[in-house]
Amino acid sequence: xxxxxxxxxxxxxxxxxxxxxxxxxxxxxxxxxxxxxxxxxxxxxxxxxxxxxxxxxxxxxxxxxxxxxxxxxxxxxxxxxxxxxxxxxxxxxxxxxxxxxxxxxxxxxxxxxxxxxxxxxxxxxxxxxxxxxxxxxxxxxxxxxxxxxxxxxxxxxxxxxx
Amino acid sequence: xxxxxxxxxxxxxxxxxxxxxxxxxxxxxxxxxxxxxxxxxxxxxxxxxxxxxxxxxxxxxxxxxxxxxxxxxxxxxxxxxxxxxxxxxxxxxxxxxxxxxxxxxxxxxxxxxxxxxxxxxxxxxxxxxxxxxxxxxxxxxxxxxxxxxxxxxxxxxxxxxxxxxxxxxxxxxxxxxxxxxxxxxxxxxxxxxxxxxxxxxxxxxxxxxxxxxxxxxxxxxxxxxxxxxxxxxxxxxxxxxxxxxxxxxxxxxxxxxxxxxxxxxxxxxxxxxxxxxxxxxxxxxxxxxxxxxxxxxxxxxxxxxxxxxxxxxxxxxxxxxxxxxxxxxxxxxxxxxxxxxxxxxxxxxxxxxxxxxxxxxxxxxxxxxxxxxxxxxxxxxxxxxxxxxxxxxxxxxxxxxxxxxxxxxxxxxxxxxxxxxxxxxxxxxxxxxxxxxxxxxxxxxxxxxxxxxxxxxxxxxxxxxxxxxxxxxxxxxxxxxxxxxxxxxxxxxxxxxxxxxxxxxxxxxxxxxxxxxxxxxxxxxxxxxxxxxxxxxxxxxxxxxxxxxxxxxxxxxxxxxxxxxxxxxxxxxxxxxxxxxxxxxxxxxxxxxxxxxxxxxxxxxxxxxxxxxxxxxxxxxxxxxxxxxxxxxxxxxxxxxxxxxxxxxxxxxxxxx
Numbered sequence: 080x081x082x083x084x085x086x087x088x089x090x091x092x093x094x095x096x097x098x099x100x101x102x103x104x105x106x107x108x109x110x111x112x113x114x115x116x117x118x119x120x121x122x123x124x125x126x127x128x129x130x131x132x133x134x135x136x137x138x139x140x141x142x143x144x145x146x147x148x149x150x151x152x153x154x155x156x157x158x159x160x161x162x163x164x165x166x167x168x169x170x171x172x173x174x175x176x177x178x179x180x181x182x183x184x185x186x187x188x189x190x191x192x193x194x195x196x197x198x199x200x201x202x203x204x205x206x207x208x209x210x211x212x213x214x215x216x217x218x219x220x221x222x223x224x225x226x227x228x229x230x231x232x233x234x235x236x237x238x239x240x241x
Numbered sequence: 242x243x244x245x246x247x248x249x250x251x252x253x254x255x256x257x258x259x260x261x262x263x264x265x266x267x268x269x270x271x272x273x274x275x276x277x278x279x280x281x282x283x284x285x286x287x288x289x290x291x292x293x294x295x296x297x298x299x300x301x302x303x304x305x306x307x308x309x310x311x312x313x314x315x316x317x318x319x320x321x322x323x324x325x326x327x328x329x330x331x332x333x334x335x336x337x338x339x340x341x342x343x344x345x346x347x348x349x350x351x352x353x354x355x356x357x358x359x360x361x362x363x364x365x366x367x368x369x370x371x372x373x374x375x376x377x378x379x380x381x382x383x384x385x386x387x388x389x390x391x392x393x394x395x396x397x398x399x400x401x402x403x404x405x406x407x408x409x410x411x412x413x414x415x416x417x418x419x420x421x422x423x424x425x426x427x428x429x430x431x432x433x434x435x436x437x438x439x440x441x442x443x444x445x446x447x448x449x450x451x452x453x454x455x456x457x458x459x460x461x462x463x464x465x466x467x468x469x470x471x472x473x474x475x476x477x478x479x480x481x482x483x484x485x486x487x488x489x490x491x492x493x494x495x496x497x498x499x500x501x502x503x504x505x506x507x508x509x510x511x512x513x514x515x516x517x518x519x520x521x522x523x524x525x526x527x528x529x530x531x532x533x534x535x536x537x538x539x540x541x542x543x544x545x546x547x548x549x550x551x552x553x554x555x556x557x558x559x560x561x562x563x564x565x566x567x568x569x570x571x572x573x574x575x576x577x578x579x580x581x582x583x584x585x586x587x588x589x590x591x592x593x594x595x596x597x598x599x600x601x602x603x604x605x606x607x608x609x610x611x612x613x614x615x616x617x618x619x620x621x622x623x624x625x626x627x628x629x630x631x632x633x634x635x636x637x638x639x640x641x642x643x644x645x646x647x648x649x650x651x652x653x654x655x656x657x658x659x660x661x662x663x664x665x666x667x668x669x670x671x672x673x674x675x676x677x678x679x680x681x682x683x684x685x686x687x688x689x690x691x692x693x694x695x696x697x698x699x700x701x702x703x704x705x706x707x708x709x710x711x712x713x714x715x716x717x718x719x720x721x722x723x724x725x726x727x728x729x730x731x732x733x734x735x736x737x738x739x740x741x742x743x744x745x746x747x748x749x750x751x752x753x754x755x756x757x758x759x760x761x762x763x764x765x766x767x768x769x770x771x772x773x774x775x776x777x778x779x780x781x782x783x784x785x786x787x788x789x790x791x792x793x794x795x796x797x798x799x800x801x802x803x804x805x806x807x808x809x810x811x812x813x814x815x816x817x818x819x820x821x822x823x824x825x826x827x828x829x830x831x832x833x834x835x836x837x838x839x840x841x842x843x844x845x846x847x848x849x850x851x852x853x854x855x856x857x858x859x860x861x862x863x864x865x866x867x868x869x870x871x872x873x874x875x876x877x878x879x880x881x882x883x884x885x886x887x888x889x890x891x892x893x894x895x896x897x898x
Contacts, residue, residue: 158758162770162789162814171889172791214790214863220755220816 129183131205132197133190138227140185144235151225152232159219160229166236173212180237185230192219193226275728278719281308286749289681289742291694292351292365293715295319296736299346301367301378306681306692306742307717309731317376317385318346318369322832326385329834330808330843332532337541338372338390339526347371349738350401350465353380354448358405358470358577358686362747364448366401366410373397375412375441377448379534382753386532389450392525392547393420393437399463401441404508405474405686410441410450411508413463413479420457420523420549430488434460438479440508449531454515454548456555458504459612460486462495464569465636470577470686473595475509478580480564480571484611496586500563500619502611503571503582505598510558511550520548537756537763537841553613560602561616562593570636574645574660575686579624581645583634590634590647592663594624625663630656635676636739638683640690640720646683648675648695655695655718657725669725671716673699680720681742689744693718693725696737703730713737754818756839763841765810770794775886782807784886788822788836789814790863793856796871797892800884803848803877809834809856812841823859826873833859848875 130136141148156164163172179188183204191198191205195218198205209215221229281287287305290312295301299319303312320327320336327336327344336342346369354364365378373394377387391397391412399413417434419425425433435457442453462483469476484501487494514520525547532539552559566584573580580593600606601621608618633651640646644666647656653674657667677696681689695718700711712732719726758768767773767785773794776783782805787794793811801807811824815838825833829846836842848854858869876882885893 157769157771159769159814159816162787162792162794214865217790217815217820218817219814220757 128202130186131184131190131194132201133186133194135186135189135193138185138189138230140234141231144238145231148228148231149235152228152230152235155221155225155229156232159221163214163216170212172214173216174208176233176236178237180230180234188230188233189223189226191216192221192229193223271727273726275726279307279309279717279729281305281310286745288745289689289692290745290748291679291681291740291742292353293696293733293740294351294367294738295348295734296713296738297347298735299348299369300735301348301351301365302734302737303383304715304731304733305745306694307729309715309717309729311734313383314734315378315383315385317367317378318348318374318388320344320832323835325832325834325842325844328832328844330845331538334539334541335385335388335530335532337530338374338528339543340372343372345371346374348735349398351739351741352401352403352410352684353741353743354407354443355403355405355685356407360682360685360687360741360743360747361407362743362751364407365741366403368397368400368412370396370398370415373400373412373414375401375410375450377450379448380748381751382534384532386534387448387450388528388530389441389452390527390529391439391452392527393435393455393457393523393549394418394439396462399438399466399479402466402468402477404468404477405470407443407445409453409508410443411466411468411477412439412441413437413466415462415464417460417462427488430460431486434486434488436461436463438463438477438506440511450529452527452544452547454511454520454550456506456511456559457549457551458559459552459614461501463504465571467571467573467580467684469595470573470575473573473577473580475507476595477506477508478571478573479504479506480568480582482567482569496567500565501567502561502616503564503568503580503593505560505562505580507558511555514555514558515548515550519554520550522546523549535760535762537761559614560598561611561614562598562622563608563616563619564591565589570634570647572637572639572645572684574639575641575688577686579660581637581647583636583647585633585635585650587634588629588632590627590630590637590658591619592624592627592645592660593622597624598622627656627658627663627665630658630665631668636678638678638680638693639688640680640683640693641688642690646678646680646693646720646725648678650674650676650698653697655693655725657720667724669718669727671695671697672703672714672730673697673701677737677739679740679742681744683742689742691719691721692742693720694740694742696733696740700732704732755816755820756837758812758814758816758839761812761839761841763810763812765808765843766841767810767812769814770888773888775884777805777884780805782884784809786811786824787814788812788824788858788869790820791858791865791869792888793822793824793858793869793871794888795886795892796888798872798886799874799876799893800882800886801848801873801875802880802882803851803875805848805875807846807848807873808843809846810841810843811836813838815839820862821860822862822869824856825859826856827854835860848873851875851877 165175168175168177289306291304301315316326353360367376373391379386395418396415398415401410417436419433438456464480466479483495530541564582566587568582570583607615631649631652637647675695695716697714700714717729813836834842854873
């Protein structure tokens with residue numbers, strides 16, 4: 080998160096708190112703030128963060144791949160992901176998965192599949208994909224363990240096809 | 242409106258008088274900051290859930306208070322094409338009865354499950370008046386999960402009311418009927434007609450209902466009832482009318498006696514008597530329908546036996562308390578000490594004392610017998626009378642601060658009175674002709690005591706006119722001060738009778754958001770789009786279909802013939818809150834489906850003509866919702882179009898890359 084972003088957020092939070100606590104009486108500063116054209120839901124100058132937004136900041140990768148996790152990840156894929164993501168590089172509803180582990184950090188992937196709404200709100204890469212796909216990725220309610228298994232399955236998919 | 246006829250004779254005069262008086266205008270009764278008290282800002286939650294019976298729509302509606310916003314309609318006893326209840330294969334068995342599938346009923350009373358006399362917010366019980374049944378609604382999913390038909394019953398009006406720990410749901414009959422074969426002369430009412438009370442036991446953990454036993458009483462109309470509380474825990478009280486035992490022109494003939502009765506029944510003693518092996522098993526037939534949340538499928542079972550006890554064998558367990566003028570409400574105050582009878586045609590409200598009742602029973606202070614049941618002396622059990630409360634008292638709720646609030650149908654008002662001193666302390670007009678009223682928790686040991694809601698029978702000029710048929714009118718009053726204050730009018734759907742209110746905090750955090758697809762044990766679940774398929778077995782075609790933003794798979798199906806029985810088993814693969822998908826197919830004489838995340842629901846379609854049948858998602862789900870569509874090709878019977886199906890590159894006729 081850039082300093083500018085933090086500052087903006089703090090300012091917005093502070094002013095909205097003021098408006099709230101004033102019970103609508105309001106002074107002119109707030110009126111000016113609220114009278115501005117509504118901002119797009121999409122952040123204009125998002126901060127770059129290649130790990131995305133969410134609780135995963137340090138994912139340790141296995142070497143070699145964990146077969147148990149791959150199998151579990153495939154099971155999750157078949158039920159919750161396969162309707163929209165192919166395993167090659169073709170876009171169906173969402174992008175094909177081939178190469179995803181090279182394009183994205185493991186943390187970014189884990190954050191995106193477990194924390195879709197915040198990612199779509201803040202992460203520029205996720206937002207760019209939304210503009211391509213035009214369908215918000217559903218939050219498929221994956222547990223941390225399931226998300227990690229899916230990541231392992233993606234890594235295996237990438238290695239297999241190279 | 243149903244009560245109207247009953248009052249026509251007496252009411253005509255009274256109403257004329259009322260209309261002659263100058264009614265207060267809305268402006269004069271709305272005082273203070275009513276708007277601020279009912280305004281729930283965008284994004285904010287209401288403080289209370291208000292579960293309101295749907296009357297002639299057969300459903301239960303859920304409002305938020307104090308805003309009066311309609312949050313949901315829960316389908317219970319009537320089909321609901323807008324979400325497929327009663328139309329989907331999974332829910333059809335819920336409406337099964339021994340008389341076949343019945344798509345409608347009349348839903349009057351509701352009660353939220355209790356623990357130690359306080360609302361626990363686990364289940365909501367609802368009665369069906371016409372074809373006697375009791376339903377249980379799960380308050381985590383807001384779904385009807387069980388419906389139990391009641392044998393030996395007609396006009397299941399005195400129902401469903403609870404004992405203090407939800408040991409039993411009690412259901413009494415309005416119409417007396419002959420037990421067993423009903424083919425007897427109507428004029429043989431006195432010999433052959435009986436009223437019955439069903440004691441439905443409730444499984445503590447899962448809430449499952451079972452008829453534990455039925456008590457047979459002399460022929461009369463059981464109107465309403467309440468369980469005791471605290472000191473009166475072991476007792477149940479029923480109001481009665483038509484103890485004259487008329488079978489025609491009840492309007493006149495059932496109002497001949499000056500007093501009918503409140504039946505006081507010691508259910509604890511009856512329960513012990515049953516446990517000692519007494520009672521007679523009787524062959525009957527009744528449907529017991531249960532929605533299995535794991536398989537997501539309802540099953541209807543026909544049960545064959547019920548344990549019956551005649552009042553004549555229940556010595557020292559049942560007593561009659563004389564109560565003036567065809568009592569309607571029979572309400573027990575939060576302390577469990579006072580029982581309030583509301584004689585519909587009385588000009589006073591009698592309040593009975595439980596202490597006096599037990600003392601009089603011990604002293605055998607009886608004035609006589611009614612079919613062998615001891616009748617108490619009115620004065621011996623009376624705590625006192627509320628004098629000149631208004632006209633046509635119907636129901637009483639309590640605020641937990643020592644006051645009763647009684648609805649007055651004929652004089653269109655709520656009257657607040659002191660339970661100890663029996664003095665009227667306040668009254669407010671209602672618009673118009675109030676029936677039931679509800680204080681959240683106002684029938685329990687612990688009322689929330691902030692609001693009272695009036696459910697009015699007549700609407701007239703309260704809203705913009707909408708032709709002859711108008712929405713029903715509810716009114717919200719703030720009762721936190723000494724004076725009741727009208728703060729909101731809100732229209733309601735169906736025809737509300739009784740309602741329940743409960744603090745949102747008890748329920749809201751337990752609300753189910755979605756179904757875990759990993760736990761979906763539906764027989765026809767499709768676990769992922771890869772499993773989507775179409776299977777033909779003779780003329781039955783099972784479509785295993787998945788739905789996820791924004792496509793249905795398969796979306797091209799060919800090789801289905803006229804007369805085939807096509808079952809669309811649609812599994813919603815979404816695992817996010819508030820992402821249902823819908824399903825509908827052209828020319829299906831049925832309904833649509835709404836499928837919640839992780840659920841599988843089945844719609845049956847029997848095409849009658851060859852042609853192209855588009856199907857699509859009916860619940861706006863995404864930017865590409867409008868693209869969420871497909872085709873079913875139906876060919877003439879006997880043609881040789883092969884069964885093919887797919888989506889995208891697997892669709893029939895599309896070459897794979």
